[in-house]
Amino acid sequence: xxxxxxxxxxxxxxxxxxxxxxxxxxxxxxxxxxxxxxxxxxxxxxxxxxxxxxxxxxxxxxxxxxxxxxxxxxxxxxxxxxxxxxxxxxxxxxxxxxxxxxxxxxxxxxxxxxxxxxxxxxxxxxxxxxxxxxxxxxxxxxxxxxxxxxxxxxxxxxxxxxxxxxxxxxxxxxxxxxxxxxxxxxxxxxxxxxxxxxxxxxxxxxxxxxxxxxxxxxxxxxxxxxxxxxxxxxxxxxxxxxxxxxxxxxxxxxxxxxxxxxxxxxxxxxxxxxxxxxxxxxxxxxxxxxxxxxxxxxxxxxxxxxxxxxxxxxxxxxxxxxx
Numbered sequence: 001x002x003x004x005x006x007x008x009x010x011x012x013x014x015x016x017x018x019x020x021x022x023x024x025x026x027x028x029x030x031x032x033x034x035x036x037x038x039x040x041x042x043x044x045x046x047x048x049x050x051x052x053x054x055x056x057x058x059x060x061x062x063x064x065x066x067x068x069x070x071x072x073x074x075x076x077x078x079x080x081x082x083x084x085x086x087x088x089x090x091x092x093x094x095x096x097x098x099x100x101x102x103x104x105x106x107x108x109x110x111x112x113x114x115x116x117x118x119x120x121x122x123x124x125x126x127x128x129x130x131x132x133x134x135x136x137x138x139x140x141x142x143x144x145x146x147x148x149x150x151x152x153x154x155x156x157x158x159x160x161x162x163x164x165x166x167x168x169x170x171x172x173x174x175x176x177x178x179x180x181x182x183x184x185x186x187x188x189x190x191x192x193x194x195x196x197x198x199x200x201x202x203x204x205x206x207x208x209x210x211x212x213x214x215x216x217x218x219x220x221x222x223x224x225x226x227x228x229x230x231x232x233x234x235x236x237x238x239x240x241x242x243x244x245x246x247x248x249x250x251x252x253x254x255x256x257x258x259x260x261x262x263x264x265x266x267x268x269x270x271x272x273x274x275x276x277x278x279x280x281x282x283x284x285x286x287x288x289x290x291x292x293x294x295x296x297x298x299x300x301x302x303x304x305x306x307x308x309x310x311x312x313x314x315x316x317x318x319x320x321x322x323x
Contacts, residue, residue: 074244074322083314087153090310091130097123097147105146105284113173113289114297115144123147128309132285134172135303142299146284154181154278157319160196160240163309166231167285169301172201173292176238178279185274190214192274195223196249197238202295205231207238209249209257214271224249224257235309242275244319283308 089101105117115134122133123145134144162176178194185191189212198208210223228236228251239250245268246260261272285306288297 076244076318076322078243081316081318083159083316085312086158086315087155087313088311089130090128091125091308092128094126095124097125097130101149101152102147103150103152105148105282109146111286111289111291113286113292114171115142115285115287117146117284118143130283130308132174132283132306132308133303134167134285134287134306136299142287144285144287146282146286148280148282150179150181150280150282152280153313154280155313155315156242156276156278157244157315157323158240158242159314160242160281161310161312161314162196162238162283163235164197164238165233165235165307165309166197166199166207167304167306168201168204168232169298169304170201170295171287171292171297171299172199172304173286173289174199174306175282175284175286177282178240179282180274181278181280184277185214185270188212189217190271190274191277192279194240194242194247194275194279196240197251198291199231200292200294202292205229207231207236207251207256211247211257211259213274216272222257222259226251226254226256228252235307244276244322245273247275281311281313283311 087101089098091097104119104123106119108116120143122135122143124131124133132145132147134142136142160178164174164176166174174197175195176197178196180191183191193210193212195208195210195212198210199206200208206225206227208223208225210221212221216222237250237252239253241248241250245262246258248255249257249259261268265272283306285304286292
């Protein structure tokens with residue numbers, strides 16, 4: 001089973017990112033941290049010892065270059081797209097999450113996080129909402145929950161909306177994100193990752209959207225954040241519109257990050273756009289780890305609760321025609 005590999009945040013990189021987000025303190029303000037790709041040393045112009053290929057070699061190189069390119073330009077008008085609900089969970093039942101829709105991650109999974117993901121009552125549906133609880137057990141073990149649609153539902157080119165209340169507290173790291181059903185372009189992040197919402201307790205009320213690809217990774221990833229007040233007290237709607245050639249991330253309908261790789265590149269190649277494959281959805285509440293624990297952890301406020309009112313996925317009939 002494919003799982004997300006360790007997010008390679010260094011303390012210095014994330015500290016600079018959090019500092020950038022902290023510069024503006026007003027509510028509902030977009031805090032820009034859209035890192036542009038820079039030329040690495042092996043991409044700089046200069047002399048090389050490689051001879052210019054001719055004949056058969058040149059043709060082989062051209063064939064390889066063509067294979068790396070994505071399908072031709074898509075013809076659609078975003079303004080004219082209509083969307084239909086194709087999958088949802090309104091959590092209008094009681095007990096465990098619907099097993100037809102959700103599976104579980106188990107154990108210690110990634111990022112040096114401190115929580116143990118379980119199948120116990122860390123995850124439950126009651127009072128019309130999904131609740132994921134982070135807590136300390138009697139034996140001192142810190143447990144939490146992570147559910148996903150892997151093997152049950154996945155999508156390509158869609159709208160996703162999740163209404164959620166996000167827990168605060170030093171060390172918490174709740175997320176709404178998507179991973180590829182198949183690693184068609186290689187291990188993380190080559191096959192892509194879509195972070196619809198991330199929040200770390202050391203930077204309260206700042207929502208982060210990020211796209212990870214083979215080219216845009218680590219400190220070159222495409223990311224932005226927005227400050228929203230009352231993220232733990234009020235439901236906010238975290239959204240993604242995934243189009244054939246770009247992605248638009250929203251919070252309460254306001255556009256925060258638009259990932260449009262053709263702004264930086266002439267072609268849609270796999271290293272900037274691995275998003276021509278199906279992805280599944282993950283909801284989890286982590287604790288500590290490379291980002292959540294970058295300024296330490298504190299369990300004095302436990303238990304912490306991540307509350308989701310609904311999850312909805314829409315697709316466009318117009319886009320299905322060109323998929």
